[in-house]
Amino acid sequence: MNCPRCNAQVAFVKxxxxxxGQSLRxxxxxxxxxxxxxxxxxxQAKVRDLSGAICSLKQSLEFYKMxxxxxxxxxxxxxxxxxxxxxxxxxxxxxxxxxxxxxADKYIRMVQSDPNKLEVYNQTIKKYNSAxxxxxxxxxxxAIIQLKKVVSLNxxxxxxxxLLALLYMMTGKKDNRARAKRLxxxxxxxxxxxxxxxxxxxxxxxxxxxxxxAAPRKVSEAPAAESRKTLPRVETDAYKQITPYKEEKPSxxxxxxxxxxxxxxxxxxxxxxxxxxxxxxxxxxxxEFKKYSEQKAANDxxxxxxxxxxxxxxxxxxxxxxxxxxxxGGSGVEGxxxxxxxxxxxVSAIQYYQKKDNEKAAKALAKVNPNILESNExxxxxxxxxxxxxxxxxxxxxxxxRDAYNGEGEYSGRKDxxxxxxxxxKALEYNEENTDAMFFLGRCYQQQxxxxxxxxxxxQIINDFPRSSRVSEAQRRLRELGE
Amino acid sequence: xxxEAELAxxxxxxxxxxxxxxxxxxxxxxxxxxxxxxxxxxxxxxHVNTVEWVEES
Numbered sequence: 097m098n099c100p101r102c103n104a105q106v107a108f109v110k111x112x113x114x115x116x117g118q119s120l121r122x123x124x125x126x127x128x129x130x131x132x133x134x135x136x137x138x139x140q141a142k143v144r145d146l147s148g149a150i151c152s153l154k155q156s157l158e159f160y161k162m163x164x165x166x167x168x169x170x171x172x173x174x175x176x177x178x179x180x181x182x183x184x185x186x187x188x189x190x191x192x193x194x195x196x197x198x199x200a201d202k203y204i205r206m207v208q209s210d211p212n213k214l215e216v217y218n219q220t221i222k223k224y225n226s227a228x229x230x231x232x233x234x235x236x237x238x239a240i241i242q243l244k245k246v247v248s249l250n251x252x253x254x255x256x257x258x259l260l261a262l263l264y265m266m267t268g269k270k271d272n273r274a275r276a277k278r279l280x281x282x283x284x285x286x287x288x289x290x291x292x293x294x295x296x297x298x299x300x301x302x303x304x305x306x307x308x309x310a311a312p313r314k315v316s317e318a319p320a321a322e323s324r325k326t327l328p329r330v331e332t333d334a335y336k337q338i339t340p341y342k343e344e345k346p347s348x349x350x351x352x353x354x355x356x357x358x359x360x361x362x363x364x365x366x367x368x369x370x371x372x373x374x375x376x377x378x379x380x381x382x383x384e385f386k387k388y389s390e391q392k393a394a395n396d397x398x399x400x401x402x403x404x405x406x407x408x409x410x411x412x413x414x415x416x417x418x419x420x421x422x423x424x425g426g427s428g429v430e431g432x433x434x435x436x437x438x439x440x441x442x443v444s445a446i447q448y449y450q451k452k453d454n455e456k457a458a459k460a461l462a463k464v465n466p467n468i469l470e471s472n473e474x475x476x477x478x479x480x481x482x483x484x485x486x487x488x489x490x491x492x493x494x495x496x497x498r499d500a501y502n503g504e505g506e507y508s509g510r511k512d513x514x515x516x517x518x519x520x521x522k523a524l525e526y527n528e529e530n531t532d533a534m535f536f537l538g539r540c541y542q543q544q545x546x547x548x549x550x551x552x553x554x555x556q557i558i559n560d561f562p563r564s565s566r567v568s569e570a571q572r573r574l575r576e577l578g579e
Numbered sequence: 580x581x582x583e584a585e586l587a588x589x590x591x592x593x594x595x596x597x598x599x600x601x602x603x604x605x606x607x608x609x610x611x612x613x614x615x616x617x618x619x620x621x622x623x624x625x626h627v628n629t630v631e632w633v634e635e636s
Contacts (some may be wrong), residue, residue, distance in 0.1 A: 100611050100615055101615075122614055123611055123614070126610050126611050126614065127611075129610075157609065158609055158610065159609060159610045159611075160609055160610065160611055161607050161608075161609040161611075161612075162609075179592060179593075181592070181593035181594060181595060181597065181598050181601065182593060182601070184595075184598055185593070185598055185601045185602050185605065188598075188602050189602060189605060189607075214595070217595075218594055218595045221592045221593070221594045221595075222594055224591075224592055225591040225592060225594070228589055228591060229591075231586055231589075232586060232587070232589075255589065255592060258589075259586075259589055262582060262585055262586060262589075265580075265582065266582045266586075292588075295580075299580050
């Protein structure tokens with residue numbers, strides 16, 4: 097370390113200059129800081145973080161301008177990125193601060209030892225400046241031509257590469273953008289953290305160069321082709337790529353496969369098996385139906401035959417019944433007495449008539465069916481007894497009915513219309529022309545508020561027996577009923 | 580990206596003829612210079628204060 101006052105060489109650990117007595121404590125701290133930045137810049141340069149290294153070294157020199165190592169390294173980095181004049185400037189300044197034992201001498205000699213090369217560097221810088229001027233004044237094509245030459249002459253001139261890439265990008269053409277990406281790719285290997293390069297590459301992220309991604313495949317295919325020539329053929333899946341172990345995660349794929357399988361199975365069942373099953377069932381049902389139909393037809397035929405036979409037998413039965421009735425002396429009238437009974441009742445009536453018991457004689461005679469009496473004597477006897485007994489018994493019933501109606505005689509003090517109706521109807525059974533009985537039947541129904549039946553009997557007297565003494569009374573009663 | 584703005588950011592590179600100007604124009608003032616300047620001014624001020632001090636009676 098040199099004393100900042102007298103420039104005398106002083107040991108770094110001393111707090112004061114031996115020559116002039118200058119306090120060196122603060123000076124040493126500043127030099128330490130400068131060295132720290134230099135170390136940082138050196139580390140960055142080692143990993144080709146050249147942009148970061150330039151920043152660190154500049155800061156180092158701002159703290160301590162006589163840090164020769166930092167300045168020499170800065171010059172080297174400038175030279176690496178194609179800034180030859182900047183590099184020479186740094187080395188010259190370094191030589192100025194440390195004339196002896198300085199690496200800058202070596203670097204300057206290295207550059208100046210080859211004048212042609214130095215001239216080439218100078219020409220590239222001039223062409224770059226000219227191209228920049230053209231580009232900034234709208235002549236991009238000229239700038240591209242000049243810059244192409246610059247980058248071919250000095251492949252490490254980062255600024256020229258960046259400018260050419262920018263001009264290529266500005267054209268917007270696909271092939272130019274690919275060229276720009278190729279240029280930026282080459283300089284990104286020189287300075288890996290150049291922000292401008294990274295920014296331009298990001299802008300070109302959509303561009304895919306022809307060689308990208310394809311190269312590894314070619315490398316892998318070539319040995320395979322050779323191996324086929326020399327080695328025995330091997331199954332393609334004999335050797336599988338070893339994949340890192342992964343924890344199995346629950347997947348829905350097996351479930352989906354099962355569902356798809358079930359669906360396919362059901363579809364096959366529906367389209368192939370079910371029609372066959374249905375067809376078999378249908379055939380069976382058809383055959384059974386046919387059998388049933390034949391059986392039913394046979395049964396129908398049997399039933400028809402049986403019905404015919406039944407009708408025939410029924411007719412025969414009726415015929416036999418009729419013959420039997422005829423043999424037994426049938427009634428001839430449905431519900432009436434048979435011939436034998438009729439004659440028995442007639443004999444009984446004759447006996448009562450002879451005993452002058454007209455009521456019993458009339459009742460016995462009423463049971464006789466006069467239509468089946470065959471002999472004239474029997475008919476005459478029947479008519480004789482009827483003429484003598486029926487009016488009498490009819491009149492007897494009439495009188496009893498009237499007494500029941502009026503509450504007289506046997507029914508004294510208690511009018512009984514129902515009993516009266518019953519007796520008067522009996523009176524009409526024995527004598528249909530008994531208009532007195534008809535009139536009192538009308539009266540009974542009138543008293544029982546059955547106007548319709550009452551009118552019926554009154555109208556019967558008026559219409560069927562107009563000479564009857566009851567006609568005028570019947571008419572009066574009808575008027576009472578609103579007729 | 581604004582290409583024109585990017586283009587404007589580019590600066591001309593120094594050629595060999597301009598190297599001398601660049602070397603002489605280089606700012607050589609660092610923190611040590613500033614420190615000495617500050618210390619020098621401080622010592623000068625102390626000296627002035629000492630000279631101009633007058634004892635009051």
